[in-house]
Amino acid sequence: MFYREAGQFKTSYAADSAKFPIRQDLVAIWIYLAIGFLVIPVFGDKYFIEVIMIPFLVLALAAIGLNILVGYTGQISLGTGGFMGVGAYSCYKMATYFPDMNIIVLILLSGFFAAIVGVIFGLPSLRIKGFYLVVTTLAAQFFLEWAFIRIPWLYNYNDTGAINEITRESFGYIITGAQSDYTVKYLVVLSIVVGMTWIASNLISGRIGRSWMMIRDMDIAAELMGVRPLYAKLSAFAVSSFYCGVAGSMMVFFWQGSAEVEIFDYNRSFQILFMVILGGLGSLLGSFLGAAIIFILPIIIRAAPDYGIPIQAATADHISLIIIGVLIVVFLILEPLGLARLWGIIKQKLRVWPFPY
Amino acid sequence: MNVHDTVLSAAMDDGIAPGEELLHVDNISLSFGGVKAITDVSFDILKGEIRAIIGPNGAGKTSMLNVINGFYHPQEGTITYRGEERRRMRPYQAASSGISRTFQNVALFKGMSTLDNIMAGRTLKMHKNFFWQMWRHGPALAEEIEHRKVVEEIIDFLEIEAIRKAPVGTLPYGLQKRVELGRALAAEPSLLLLDEPMAGMNLEEKEDMSRFIIDVNQQYGTTIALIEHDMGVVMDLADRVMVLDYGKKIGDGLPEEVQKNQDVIDAYLGVSH
Numbered sequence: 131m132f133y134r135e136a137g138q139f140k141t142s143y144a145a146d147s148a149k150f151p152i153r154q155d156l157v158a159i160w161i162y163l164a165i166g167f168l169v170i171p172v173f174g175d176k177y178f179i180e181v182i183m184i185p186f187l188v189l190a191l192a193a194i195g196l197n198i199l200v201g202y203t204g205q206i207s208l209g210t211g212g213f214m215g216v217g218a219y220s221c222y223k224m225a226t227y228f229p230d231m232n233i234i235v236l237i238l239l240s241g242f243f244a245a246i247v248g249v250i251f252g253l254p255s256l257r258i259k260g261f262y263l264v265v266t267t268l269a270a271q272f273f274l275e276w277a278f279i280r281i282p283w284l285y286n287y288n289d290t291g292a293i294n295e296i297t298r299e300s301f302g303y304i305i306t307g308a309q310s311d312y313t314v315k316y317l318v319v320l321s322i323v324v325g326m327t328w329i330a331s332n333l334i335s336g337r338i339g340r341s342w343m344m345i346r347d348m349d350i351a352a353e354l355m356g357v358r359p360l361y362a363k364l365s366a367f368a369v370s371s372f373y374c375g376v377a378g379s380m381m382v383f384f385w386q387g388s389a390e391v392e393i394f395d396y397n398r399s400f401q402i403l404f405m406v407i408l409g410g411l412g413s414l415l416g417s418f419l420g421a422a423i424i425f426i427l428p429i430i431i432r433a434a435p436d437y438g439i440p441i442q443a444a445t446a447d448h449i450s451l452i453i454i455g456v457l458i459v460v461f462l463i464l465e466p467l468g469l470a471r472l473w474g475i476i477k478q479k480l481r482v483w484p485f486p487y
Numbered sequence: 488m489n490v491h492d493t494v495l496s497a498a499m500d501d502g503i504a505p506g507e508e509l510l511h512v513d514n515i516s517l518s519f520g521g522v523k524a525i526t527d528v529s530f531d532i533l534k535g536e537i538r539a540i541i542g543p544n545g546a547g548k549t550s551m552l553n554v555i556n557g558f559y560h561p562q563e564g565t566i567t568y569r570g571e572e573r574r575r576m577r578p579y580q581a582a583s584s585g586i587s588r589t590f591q592n593v594a595l596f597k598g599m600s601t602l603d604n605i606m607a608g609r610t611l612k613m614h615k616n617f618f619w620q621m622w623r624h625g626p627a628l629a630e631e632i633e634h635r636k637v638v639e640e641i642i643d644f645l646e647i648e649a650i651r652k653a654p655v656g657t658l659p660y661g662l663q664k665r666v667e668l669g670r671a672l673a674a675e676p677s678l679l680l681l682d683e684p685m686a687g688m689n690l691e692e693k694e695d696m697s698r699f700i701i702d703v704n705q706q707y708g709t710t711i712a713l714i715e716h717d718m719g720v721v722m723d724l725a726d727r728v729m730v731l732d733y734g735k736k737i738g739d740g741l742p743e744e745v746q747k748n749q750d751v752i753d754a755y756l757g758v759s760h
Contacts, residue, residue, distance in 0.1 A: 143635045144628060332623035336631065337613045339620075340599070344607050347596035354556060355674065356582035356611035365617070412598065 133480040149331055152481075166320055171313045179316045180385075182426060187323045188380045189425050193405040193417035194330055195373025200403070201412035202334060203366035204346030205255050209248075209267040210374050210402045212274030215394030217244040217375025218382040219284045222293040226286060233298040233306055234318060237379045244375020245368040247274070252367030256360060271396050278391040294388040306383045315384045322380065326373060331414055333369065342366050343412075374402075404454065408461055410470025419469040424454060503569060505535035509678060509710050510555065515564035517550055517734075524550040525561070526734045532678065537704055537711045539725035539742075541718075543754060546731040548714045549591060552680045555712070556588055557581040569677075583611055587676035589667045591683045591714075597656040601666050604655055605641055608673025609634045641669045645699060661692040668699060672709075679703065681713045685720060693717065697724060722746065730754065 133154050140146040150156040170183060196210050221240035225233065251270035255263050278284060285293050297307025304310045305318050333339050341362045344352035353359060382389040401424060409420020428450035434441055441449070465471055503509055510532040517525040525547045532538045540548045553559040555566065557576040565572050568584065587608070596604050613634060619627040642648055645665050650658060655666055664684060671679055684700065685693045697720055703709050715721050721728060722742040730738035730745055732754040738745045745751055 143632045143639075147631065147635065329621050332627075333617075333620055336620040336623060336627055337610060337615070338617060340603060340607055341610060343599055343603075344596050344610070347598050348594050350558075350578075351590065351594040351596070352607075353578040354582055354588060355607055355670070356579050358579050 133477065135481065147335070149335065163324065166324070167317070171317060174313075174316075176312050180312050182429060184312075184316055184319050184385050185381075186421055186425055187319050188377050188385055189402065189405065190418045190421035191323050191326060191380070192374050192377035192402050193409065193421050194327060194414060195370045195377060196402050197406045197409075197411065197414070197417045198330065198334075198342070198373065199366050199370035200406055201410070201416070202339065202346060203342040203363065203370075205252070205363060205366060206260065206264050207267040207367075207370070208264055208396065208399045208403065209251060209270040209274070211394045211396055211398030212271040213244045213248055213371040213374040214378025214381065214398065215274055215278055215391065216247045216371075217241060217378035218389060218394065219278060219293060220244070220375070221379035221383065222286075222296075223284065225296050225298070229296075232300045233296075233383065234300060234322070237322070237376060237383065240379040241372035241376040244378065245372040248367045248371025248374075249364050252364050252371075255363045255367065268396065268399075271399055275391055275395055278394065290390070292388045292390040293382060295383045295386075308387070319380055319384050322376065326376065327414060330369075330373070334414070338365065346412075404458055408454075408458060408468055410468030411466070413468070413470035415473065416468050416470030419473070423457070423469065427453065503534045503677075505533075505708065507534050508532075508567075509534040509569065511567040512551075512555070513565045513567070515551075515554060515561045515566070517547075517554060517559055517561045523734050524559075525554070525731075527564075528731070528734070528736045529564075530729050530736065530739060532710060532712055533727075534677075534710055535704070535708055536726040537700070537713055537724050539713045539715060539721045539728045540731065541715065541721055541728060541745075542731035545733075546754075547734040548731055549682055550734075551731070552588060552682055552712065552714065555581070555678075556586050556680060582674065585675075585677040586680065587671040587674040587678070588680035589664070589671050589682055589684060591686065593660070593663045593667055595655045595663055595667055595670070598654070600652050600654055601647060601658070601669075602638065602642075602651050604666055605638045605669045605673045606634065608670040609638065611674060638673055641672050644672075644702070645669050661688050661695075664688070664692075664696065665699070668696075668703075672703065672707075676709060679709050679711045681711060681715075683714050683716065685715060685717055693720060700724060 133152075135152045138153055140151070145151075150159060170179065174183065192210060192214060195213075196207065199205050199207050217240040220243035221236050224231070224236045224239060228236070251267060254266040258266065279291065285291055295306045297304060297309060299305065303314045305314050334342075341352065341357045344355060344357050345359060345362045349359060352362070378394065381393065386393060405420030405424045406417065407420070408423055409418070410416025428447065431450045431453075432443060432446045434446055461468055508531050512531070513529050515525055515528050516523070528547075528551065540551060542548050550559060554561050557578045557580060560575050565574060567573075568586070596607060599607070613630055615627045615630045619625065642651060645668065647662065647665055647669065650662060650666075655663060658666065668681070668684065681700070685696050688696065700711060700713070701724065704711055713721070713725065725742055727740060728738070728742050728745045729736060730748070730751045732750075737750040737754055738748040740748075
């Protein structure tokens with residue numbers, strides 16, 4: 131009823147190609163941002179911010195990264211966990227070598243290391259497609275995991291084999307480390323995620339994003355339109371790995387505190403891939419929805435005893451695994467484009483309501 | 488003709504006078520293992536003409552187009568395009584030298600809208616780099632809008648305004664073919680290769696498509712190489728016709744000459760060898 135574009139006329143191509151052509155969508159985005167930046171830091175408690183919001187944002191960023199590769203370029207990858215690890219370990223190494231540099235800068239720089247590694251492991255995509263590419267990226271995953279364990283230089287030769295966040299200040303606030311304030315951490319994470327989502331949406335709506343989608347939809351025709359597969363595929367690998375790398379280093383420095391290689395294993399890769407599939411291939415909104423459902427659903431189910439439903443913690447975990455498994459199967463069969471597509475259908479229905487079309 | 492039409496036709500001007508040779512194919516032979524797809528075929532395409540390539544199924548017509556735009560690399564023979572001889576080239580090099588094509592089976596980008604598909608045809612004309620694209624607002628958006636104007640011109644020309652925002656996967660076949668023509672036109676080609684643009688269309692759609700092909704040829708001066716099975720269309724549209732059969736050239740000339748050629752009649756009707 132309120133979601134209606136009647137009376138909104140576009141008078142320029144710029145207005146017509148805007149990301150939110152319907153005014154209500156634009157208003158909604160600003161409201162969400164206001165909630166994220168103002169309401170949650172003020173009213174959110176430590177548990178909500180540290181256990182739900184920060185991990186959700188970090189995983190959503192990784193999902194955006196993978197979505198650029200899988201959803202927009204059509205190159206399936208199972209190396210996400212490894213690329214996130216590259217970001218985390220390079221950020222850790224840089225933080226030890228350059229103690230005076232701002233940690234936010236280091237986190238963004240760590241993305242470049244992940245991008246380089248991503249490009250190297252993306253090279254096989256020029257020759258192979260589909261399942262075979264899955265296998266080579268899985269090889270990347272196992273190789274990187276091996277490197278994180280076997281190269282002690284990466285974790286500064288410490289006994290635990292883990293990398294720990296290092297306390298750093300920036301702009302007068304302690305933003306990483308045990309003494310840091312959770313609200314400050316949350317705001318930093320949110321700013322990085324919002325900024326990088328905005329950049330991703332810019333890339334996707336421009337020439338580069340279009341060339342990715344051309345490769346995805348019909349690579350032969352794309353080549354004839356002048357897209358060079360080398361540049362298109364490798365740039366997708368680079369951007370995707372950059373996002374995953376930044377997500378990985380944020381995971382260590384803002385969420386986990388300390389990290390062993392296990393948090394970057396192939397389970398992580400699958401987790402992010404399921405977020406992308408469930409949320410919606412080729413949709414930024416879908417990356418957030420997928421991260422929400424895969425990460426937050428188990429937390430809600432685990433909290434069931436608090437609401438008087440007597441289940442044990444182990445049972446709750448099994449139930450959430452079952453639900454997510456069923457959801458993935460159902461979505462693959464009924465709505466391969468995921469939650470984002472469902473949301474699009476709902477919006478389309480609302481636009482023409484009460485008429486069928 | 489509106490003001491914009493002149494923009495496109497000026498852009499398509501490549502400095503070769505009408506009637507001069509645009510493309511020359513010399514003794515091309517192409518085989519896949521033991522199968523000879525094309526045997527020793529030579530022909531030329533003149534600037535500004537509509538050149539039809541016809542022949543029974545499996546005669547090597549599509550292979551010939553694939554050779555011209557760099558998908559297949561012939562074992563023997565050379566191709567001279569705009570006075571430059573070339574042996575091997577990649578499809579994107581062909582695209583950047585002004586060769587554009589449509590496909591026999593529609594090869595649109597299914598997940599994208601009509602508008603994005605035609606914008607995709609402008610890929611080579613857009614140059615703003617990664618960092619401008621990241622920012623979008625400013626030069627990248629200005630470039631996008633500049634190209635959007637050309638794309639809108641093509642959308643007007645092909646009368647597909649109503650489906651501008653529709654995902655191409657949902658469009659009927661006839662319209663998909665039209666969008667594909669639009670995508671090829673968006674590259675401002677000097678040589679446009681059309682691979683059975685009218686296959687599977689009804690009479691009305693064929694008439695529309697024929698009109699567009701003639702308009703493209705006359706308004707923009709685009710040279711067209713056309714593969715088509717509908718002989719009525721070929722004889723009406725084409726300036727010259729080449730006939731292939733089993734990978735060999737069996738006829739070449741004006742439509743009326745080809746129609747009278749005994750080899751061609753035999754190839755189409757079948758004779759006992």
